[in-house]
Amino acid sequence: MFNRLLPKNLGFFDLFERHAQHACEAAQAMQEALKALPNKAQIQCVQECEHQCDDVAHMTIELMRKTFITPFDREEIRHLISKMDDVADYVDAAATRLDLFEVKEAPKELKEICDVLVRAQKEVLKTMKLLRNMKNTQELQDVLKNINSLENEGDRLHRAGLVALFQGDVDPLTVIKLKDIYSMLEEAVDSCEDVAHVVEGIIIEHVG
Template identity: 35%
Template sequence: MGGFNSIVKLFMPKDRVFYSLFEDVAANLVEMGKVLNELVNTNDASTRKDKVNLIERLEHKNDDLTHRIFVELGQNFITPFDREDIHYLAATLDDVADYIHGSAKRLDIYKVHEINDSIRKLSELILAGVEELHHAIHELRNMKNMRVITDACVRINSLENHADDIYDRAIADLFDSESNAAELIKMREIYQALEIATDKCEDSANVIETIIIKYA
């Protein structure tokens, strides 16, 4: 069996394409998180519009990378970890991108002039979450520092809990202070999109944990 494993290793590409693609996705998500935070921290309308457009372009880039992962999955006989885990990780990371984009798009189309602390705080938590995913995904390539991966996943978990608390408070405040039904619906949708982005970070972290449990 040992000899067979050596032969298999011989034919495996040294820089396996899945690692590179996932690292590109993770870097792209960090970029999206940074731009979202720039967006919610400016009052300048044209700067905001530019940031929304940039997030849209980054989301398209993410779609392309995700598509490439699925194409590789269809063509490669050997994969670095279970095919369904690769599929699910790609899908959950793509969801993170979708909800970052969805949050930015809603801020734009609903013409939110006053961006409040809840929106800013949720955006910060999204950025922190994608940065942790970036750390964890980089460690998947050699799986030498399992602690880095597990610590990142634990932090993502606690960021998501924090986001839940902020979301619950923001919704409660909204129902207390907003009498205009249309405004209430708009703001609730924005909070929901931001909060779901943190949920999707946690979903991605859960897949990463599944992978390392199998390969530890």
């Protein structure tokens, strides 16, 4: 009862939304990069967005240290921002490999899994906006289900992409390069689902 009477610091929700927005921009820049390779400008944009995500993550942890009353448990905040940051990290890793490996053309399935990533991260952004007010938990649960469905679609595209790589007329070195990039994007989509799982736990803990 005491905790309910104390004001909550809404600064955390501002930071969650800001992080999710930067991660959206990173995913969209990756999406654009894959449309016309090589594309150093979009790859640089991914990297800049990832740095912004890191900055927001650090700000969140610093705010947590300075704040007496937090919106939910400190460990939940730390876990949430960590999983959110994983998305941007994996997108950045994929973009870096595109550049280092000098990939000239992206397979159809690689573009499609990135499309799924963009959609999933947009759902994460919706989640962060809804998290400010957990009274309408049904709407929040619907968004979390969408993320889960997109993760399943990402898994399917990942498998289809690998099958196409290994069964197609692709030289072994290119297979190795593209397989690595596929894995990074698939991990990014998985991380969106990880964020959804953390939020589900928060809902159970604080709403019931």
